[in-house]
Ligand SMILES: Nc1ncnc2c1ncn2[C@@H]1O[C@H](COP(=O)(O)OP(=O)(O)OP(=O)(O)O)[C@@H](O)[C@H]1O
């Protein structure tokens with residue numbers, strides 16, 4: 001804390017609380033309320049109902065949960081594997097190519113996601129690479145958008161890893177593959193988990209590119225929510241949003257627990 | 267049988283390693299990092315079973331030389347031979363070495379026993395052999411009780427022992443130690459030096475390259491010492507010999523305190539191995555050969571070899587004016603002036619301590635003094 005006086009600290013805390021309340025809590029609270037209410041005409045909603053959730057779980061929304069989870073897992077796993085690979089490969093290089101290749105990974109995240117979707121749509125509309133109207137193009141779109149973050153996370157982890165561990169390992173007779181599996185990857189495991197979690201969360205919330213490319217049978221949650229609210233069905237949209245939030249959070253919390261258990265058995 | 271073939275097999279036995287030989291030779295090895303030369307062509311060899319200490323100031327290339335042996339840096343030129351085989355182009359994991367680094371680098375996600383087993387597991391050794399070796403290695407370093415701990419649950423000294431056990435478990439031909447004790451406090455360091463010496467007595471075939479900043483560690487442990495300066499070998503020799511007869515100023519001062527007084531060579535003395543030289547107006551005899559008459563040299567005498575009493579018949583005698591006297595319990599440090607130079611003397615007992623300004627006579631035996639060159643490399 002940079003502020004030491006009591007009154008000063010109180011001021012800082014209240015400011016932080018208000019900011020947090022307005023920016024983060026209020027919108028979420030509104031969505032929660034909406035998802036449980038029958039009507040919302042005045043300042044506060046009226047009537048309590050679980051109907052929106054029931055609808056969501058029965059209808060097309062269940063397919064949306066499934067589509068989002070599968071897309072998120074596939075794209076994040078791909079991003080994790082290729083991100084780790086690229087980070088490992090580029091780590092050894094110190095020349096200008098490393099910088100250029102590293103930059104390449106970040107280009108998609110600097111371009112608006114709608115444009116990425118449009119680009120993919122155009123690129124994969126011709127014969128040898130005809131992906132339009134398939135679920136694969138959704139995976140590709142998500143992968144393109146999240147791989148930079150996976151790569152960045154893993155690169156950061158690798159750059160903090162002192163070379164001593166790997167050097168001692170190879171001196172003791174570990175071949176490169178053995179060293180990678182038993183030393184390098186376990187030591188950067190927290191970064192791998194973080195990379196996966198971040199990728200997954202990003203994928204779960206992705207809308208811009210997905211809207212451009214999704215085929216009829218593969219509606220992800222954000223697309224479904226967008227569709228519902230666009231038609232004016234705010235309450236169902238809110239219920240689906242809550243499901244999206246809960247599913248994503250559950251997975252992230254589970255991930256956060258997992259590595260701590262394996263790294264510290266005591 | 268080639269080195270790599272011997273090592274690639276799952277059977278990592280001491281016999282195979284002994285057969286492969288464990289002497290290390292640097293043959294004009296030079297190392298450059300991005301164009302700047304940090305190790306100038308280095309030629310030296312370490313006999314099988316020998317402990318060679320490499321000392322030198324920070325940045326002198328000690329770690330670089332060690333890393334070249336381990337295979338982590340590729341020499342710009344020259345060859346490295348282990349057991350008579352050229353290993354310059356072998357990757358680190360085929361060289362049959364083990365290494366202990368300054369911060370130990372124990373694998374934090376493995377227990378002590380898994381750390382020690384790492385090398386054998388990596389080489390695909392049989393399970394019983396691994397269990398046996400882990401037990402033996404931990405016993406040698408006195409860490410058996412800690413086998414199931416994680417590294418973070420150990421003290422620095424204990425981590426150090428585990429790092430040594432991990433290195434010994436693979437029965438390396440050559441053990442590379444890079445300032446292994448520098449992170450420990452003085453007391454533990456002394457006892458660890460003794461333990462490494464004891465350990466080497468139990469493993470007489472093991473060749474050890476020991477990098478350190480600390481001359482007392484080097485003098486205690488090493489059979490021979492190599493002194494590096496600016497990426498160049500400044501001196502190499504048996505530890506005691508190098509201390510008594512350093513070849514140049516740098517070696518003399520790096521291994522301990524030394525008085526270095528400028529002299530001019532007069533002539534080679536009748537008795538072989540001794541030289542007569544002139545120190546100001548005084549004539550002195552010192553050990554040394556191959557010094558041409560008229561050459562300017564430095565007379566090197568260690569402070570503890572100067573006395574205020576004439577003990578031997580053939581002692582040299584020099585006169586100096588006392589400038590400072592410091593009593594430090596067991597020892598008394600005297601600082602005197604002789605011509606332009608400063609003379610430091612350490613005396614163990616002084617019945618009648620002299621006073622500042624006194625003109626004193628100091629004595630030293632010719633065999634405790636030798637002529638050296640100002641600058642030079644081997
Ligand atoms: N990876 C590297 N890239 C560039 N220069 C390096 C690298 N490693 C070492 N050097 C340089 O090489 C020289 C020798 O370094 P080295 O680590 O061998 O010194 P050292 O004798 O071990 O020193 P210390 O006692 O401080 O450990 C230094 O000038 C150092 O700056």
Ligand SMILES: [Mg+2]
Pocket residue numbers: 328329330
């Ligand atoms: Mg060093």
